Structures are given as C-alpha cells and as structure tokens.
Amino acid sequence: MNKVLMSGNNIIGEAAIRAGCRFYAGYPITPQNELTEYMAEHIRQAEGGIFIQSESEIAAINMIAGASAAGLRVMTSSSSPGISLKQEGISSMAACELPGVIVNIVRGGPGLGNIRPSQGDYFQATRGGGHGDYRTMVFGPATCQELADLTMDAFDYADKYRTPVMILADGMMGQMMEPVIFKKPKPRQYNEKFVLRGAGTGKSKFIHGLILDPIDMEAHNWKLFRKYDVIKRKEFRFEEYLTDDAEFVIVAYGTAARIAKGAIKRLRENNIKAGLFRPITLWPFPELQLRAVSEKIKKFIVFEMSTGQMLEDVRLALQGYAEIQFHGRPGGAVPTPAELANVMVKMCDKND
C-alpha cells in the first residue's frame, strides 16, 4: 500500500469508505466540512454508497440509525454544537444497540464558541453525552495515521459491541496534512439477526428503546452495563512515551499530546526528564495502566486544551497515590511546544 498525503478530515472519510461505510449523513459545520464534502464525492463512487445532506444534525443521526438498522455500516460527523444536537440520537442508538460511527471535530465552546481546536467536549464524549445510563467508546487520535487506523477500527468495535463509537478529534487534526497508509480492512462480522430487512415469510422483529416495565428496563440497563464492563476491561488503548527514566509524566491526548511530545523533546534537551502517558481510548480510560505508571513515578502533569476534564479521570485513576498538577488552554488557544515546555519547567520549579 502506498503512502499518501491527505488532510485529517479527508483521511477519516477515506478510511470509513475503505472500512465498508456505505451510508453517511451530515450537515455543514466548521471545522469538519471537508469530511462531509469528501463523503459527498467519494461514498457514492463505492458500490451501494449513499450520501444524504440532512436538514439538521438531528436528522443526520436518525438517518444513520435507520440505515444501521437496515444493515449498513454508517457514519455521521459534526463539530461540537452539532454533536450536542446528535445526542438524542446517540442515546437512542445506544438503547437500541445500533452500531455506528460518530466523528466530532471539536471546536471551542461552550455555546457557538469558535472554530478553533479545543478539547472541551471530553466530558460530553466520555460520559455518554445524551440522557440515560449508557456509554460510548471514544477514540482520541493524535496523528493522521491514527485517524485512518482508529476510524477503521471504530467500525469493527461498533459492530462487535453493537454500540455507537465516537472519534474525538479537533479542528487541528481535521485540517492537518500528514502522510498516511491505509491498512487492509478486516471483513465485516455482524449477525444478520440484528438487521431489519422486512420479515419475509418469518417472524417480524422490532427494535425499540422504550421499555415501560421498570423491571424489564432495569434488566436492559444491566445488560448494557455488562457490555460496557467488557469494553472497559478489554478495549483500552494508550501510549507510553519516554516514561522509563522520567521524573514526571505529562498526561495528554490528541492534539495536546502532540504538543506535549514536542515539549518533552525540548525539556530533555535541557536535561529535564519528562515522559508522556497518552490515552488513545478516552472511554474506556486506561486507568489501571496509568496507575501502574504511578508505581515508579510520583508526579503527573495533566495538559488539556480545556479547563480540566480528563483531569478528573486521571484523579480517579491515581486515587491520591501521586501528585497531580494541571495546565489548560481552553477556548481554541493552542500553545507551542516551546511554550508548554516553559510552563512545565515553571510547574516543576514551584514544587522543588
């Protein structure tokens, strides 16, 4: 497979089509428009590929829910305010156990915010986002290659666990260009018994999230919980970077982790041994793996492009066994690696 140079938004689209996504619905919103445009042009060239520009984000998520029920691999994408609108449908897909991939190219918020890269949607993504007792798997890619790989994997996980899966990137990841190699997709494994195609001569099926009897609803909640519990135990991913000899570890994901790597390089040039712990799955959060790092390193600095959201997961993971500091740049502000390195030096000095 040849290496190609593409922008992040286009990579997600191409990876989705290669993974067998045959239904995309979306609504324009910056900074993810290139993805919608890529799908408009390319998904229809794939056999059976369907593109609908929906009248709203709400319609888009329900269109993919319908197509998912009808047996297709489906995706929608948006940016923060649009993802808020999709939450009703995401909750519904979780309830009805419909697989699908939702891409959030996060921008500054709350409200309309701005169109700059941000990580302010971490809570919304990792806590389910919509109403009710459910979870969504969330991937936080940090390179264009990961955008390609994780987008493809997201479809497999969505099918495997019959649940919506989210790609949480940001405007920087969406607009960035890097060389990428598309891996060979795995053949789809999805049981036909979950698909609605009309009853034929057999028994009719129905898919529903309304369960009026509280005992039955409770049973459904526990069933979903058991599924999420398996995901939590099995499907975490993370990267450790230069932690072996580190005096302190930066915890960051996505774009923030890229900046942190640059900062670590500069810190090490000045003989400050910093390392990085980078969650790749944001839910499930790799908490036991982070705690394992705290057995030898006692100082952690969480860096996020928000006022501190993943910070809470780091606290839960470390349970007071290590010191945690935080540095945040919310609202679309993106520090340079040099700037972050300076902040880290100051944060360390203050404590020594």
Next chain:
Amino acid sequence: MSKIIYQRPESLKQRIYHYCPGCGHSIVHRVACEVIDEMGIRGITIGVPPAGCAVLAYHYFDVDMIEAPHGRGPAMASGIKRSLPDRIVFSYQGDGDLAAIGLAESFHAANRGENITIIFINNAVYGMTGGQMAPTTMLNQKTTTSPAGRKQILDGYPVKVCEIFSQIGGATYIERCAVSSPAGVKKTKKAIRKAFECQQNKLGFSMVEILSMCPTNWKMSSVDSCKWIDDVLGKEFPLGVFKDETTERKNEEEAHS
C-alpha cells in the same frame, strides 16, 4: 356454506389494543394491515412508529419495525429506504410528532422526494402525554395547556399539514381522510393503498393525513367524537386529495427509461 366477510388481517397481531375505547389508532392500524395483506407486502414492509400513543404499534403490526425518537421518523425511514430501496417503508406519526417537533424531518423527507409513506394521525391533541395543545388544535379548543381555549394571538393557528405539504416539489401523493364514519374508514384504506402503491411504483413521497378520534382527551363520548370530526375538525381540515402527481411521475419515469 358460510362466507367469511370480516376477520383479523394476517399482518395484525392477535393482541388486545392498549388504546382507549373509541380511539382512531386501532382503526388505522387495522386498515393499514388490510392493505399490507391485500398487496402481499408483509414480508417487505418496515414500519417506523413514533413517540406518542402509537409508540407500541410494533405490538400490533406484524411487520418489521423500529421505533424513532419523537419527530424523527421520516429521517429514520429515509435511512432505511435508501439502504433498502425495494422495501415498503412507512413512518407513523401524530400531529405533535409531525407538525411540531418533527416538522423539519417531515418537510425535508417530502422535499427530497423520499420514496416513503407517512401515515399522519391528526387528533388535534397530544394524546399520550394527557391532552396538551397540538399544532393542529382548533382555535378556542380547550386543552390542558390551553385551558381557556387556543388563542391565535398566543398560540398561533391550527397547522394545515396537507395544504403545506402539497406545495412541496418532492411530494407526489397527499390526501386527507377521516376515520369517523364507515365511509371515511373505507376512504382511508383506499388512500393508504394508493400511497403504498405510489411507493411500490417508486413514484416518490406520499402522505395520508387521517382525522382521528381521541375521546379521552377531548372529554367526549366515542359517538360525539366522531360527530366532532364531521362537524368541527373536518371543517377546519377539509378532506380530499391535495396532490396526486402519480400519473405525471409515472410518465416521467417511462420517458426516462
């Protein structure tokens, strides 16, 4: 030898309705199932019930079904139909579902000319939630959220869905019926058949609005409810075919092929 002249349609499950006595839903379910039987499309039909009294329609229709969030039926039906173009896909919606919270989804499904059918139950109230004012509530009609009667200055006017939807380019067949009389029930059945045939022949978007009784929330007897449709509701929402471009679409189709 005795001749069977009336029996449960095969596509209708043998189950006691949860609907109130005198409610129009059960009548519409029945005639829709009769049409499904007569057209022999049970095995290829997929229905999308709404949030509302008919949310449990999958207990009655013996066809594949998937529940939609409130108002989103036409979006979901669009997703299903585009994925499975040879299936008959219908969305079953109430007045709040279609003309308030889901107006955008319904309007744009029609405008895209989605080859689906909407069965639209207009009973002038939100039924399941206890009789609140709907977009189709009559002026001066008392509901739990318009206790002094609907006032246009505060609440706007009854929304005339067929009149509006017949203006939409993508819509092919739009008819309003009522199930308040035996003749009306027969007409409703014919209209649903026409809509499903429109879809079967790939002629585009079809919708049948049905004026339907809600004796519980109207606080009337079943008989008075039927009378209220004939005397009052039917005057505000006149019955008839508002748009029928099935012939034109068929001719276009033939000209293309």
